[in-house]
Amino acid sequence: MHSLKATPEQLAWQADRMGVFFHFGINTFHGKEWSDGTLPAQSFNPTELDAEQWVRTAKEAGAKYVVLTTKHHDGFCLWPTALTEYSVASSPWKDGKGDVVAEVAAACRKLGVKLGLYLSPWDRNAECYADSKAYDEFYLGQLRELCSNYGQLHELWFDGAGSEGHEYDWARIAALIEELQPGAMVFNMGRPTIRWVGNEDGLAADPVEYVVEQTDFSNYTVVTTKLEEALYLPPECDVSIRPGWFWHADQEPKTLEHLLAIYYRSVGLGANLLLNLPPDTRGLLPEEDVRRVREFGAEVTRRFGSPLPAAVRELGKGRWELDFGEPVTIDHLLLAEDLSDGQRVRGHRVLSDDGLLAAGKTIGSQRIHAFPAATVQRLTVELEAVDGARLAAVDGFRTGAESIPEVAYLAPTDYPEDH
Known part of the structure; x- marks a missing residue:
């Protein structure tokens, strides 16, 4: 155990305890988890998109922050970036004038929820990806747009999937974040301030140590990175309410018992929980997911909202x-x-x-x-x-629930084949 101290921003993030992930993009309209950057932008058309419904549901779950996938590995951007045509600007949604990031940011401001953004380093659409230096300029440009145009960011999420062997200019990325969003938590890559727990089941294990000398950075082929020095990096436990991260018509949400078990094994052990809620092709969270999340939030509040006076x-x-x-x-x-x-x-x-x-x-x-x-x-x-x-x-x-529910672990084979 080390005695390295947290920053005030890290302590504030830990006090949040729970956030909500929104996986939404071109994959949503094709039943895909990963796609290769060739799906047509014209297929993105959420005719009922309601970002306030998303953020309100997150708040009802007990989340203090949300993280939106602004660009997944396929490279499709949910904002009208100036750096590629593969974005909402090339879709029929709002006649190409829409901006999902702006709508989520506005909903967060209205409802008092903190905003986080996910920007995949791996990009399967960008022609310049094979040229590390050229892609660095492309990626930094996209990150600058996101860090400049949507208000204060609470978290920036960098996914290590697909990046094995690729070099990014993390020093410049870190400098840009320090310039534009110095208070944002940085997830797991570059110069992180929070780390991945190491699985996608949402589960930590005792002990949960905040000061570590290495971290796992790839969410699929687990790669361990030795840090230059021991750092205070509290873990975030990510898990989806459904088997997949993006919406699939044939999937159902986890049971209330399963979600409670995850809560005990994440928040209950001193980690943060990031629960994924995937919007469907309408641009809405499915009714069954909303009901389950409300049940979950209400039960957590019932159990832990009113401690006995002492x-x-x-x-x-x-x-x-x-x-x-x-x-x-x-x-x-x-x-x-x-x-x-x-x-x-x-x-x-x-x-x-x-x-x-x-x-x-x-x-x-x-x-x-x-x-x-x-x-x-x-x-x-x-x-x-x-x-x-x-x-x-x-x-x-005194909750009336005298045991921690068992967790039904998901093996990798439970995810869709293209995960």
Whole structure:
């Protein structure tokens, strides 16, 4: 465990806990996950597109930010870029005068949700991609458009898929971000400030360490990159509500139980969760997905929205007390570490008068424990930690759900064949 400190922007991002991904583009209209850059721009035509519906649904899920795929690996751009004709400007949607990025940005401003953008480094349409220097100019130009024209960005998402062996000018990319969007979190590539958890099931594992010396950067063929130095890089767990990332008519959303299991194994272990909600060919989130997301958001709020009143005090020597003032029945406990001086807790135990109630390794921005209902008045939290470790919160809950649901893992073969 290292004691490297987070920036204020990283701490603010971690406090968000959850965001929503929107995978939308030319693939949506062809039932594809990946396409090769040859699908006709004229096939992009979402006649009912409603970005406010997307962002409102994300907010109902509990998300504080969204990330939109402005350009996937096929190279089709959801904004009228000046650098290629392969964009919404060449589509019949709004007679070629539409801008999906602008509509999502406007919805985020209206509804108070933070905006993040995904710009695939790999581009299967750009003729200059094989020429690294020429493509660097092309890519930097696209990134400059996105960083200049849509307001403050909360996150920039760089996907490593397809980039094995290709060199990008990450120093110039980082300089551009520092110039135009210095507060944006940078996902996983170049000079990252947050990292990929290493799978697409949305699952972290204990311990969740924020300071790492290497990171996995490719979401499909996992490639591990050794960093020049240890960095504070909290993880983001990405997962789609459906088997695919783009919308497919024959797919259904995950069950409420599955989504809750993912929440416990991401947010509940101190990572952020990025849940993908794919709009359909109308440009709307499907009704069944909206219903499921509302159920999920409501259940998370029901379980963790109202902690039982209690007093927390430090006892010294890595020990903390939670006093409810009278006997209460609880089945969940949420711990949060004060991360202002870095992540310091290596392990922890929660004790009641009857013995061990819960235990684990890291705590981080939040750690959720579920256990059979227990009646307690006081709890003691013991930390195995670097000197100076402090807790920011200890909260007890009576939810009626006394166990963490099991996760139905998705193997790669569960994704569409062209994934």
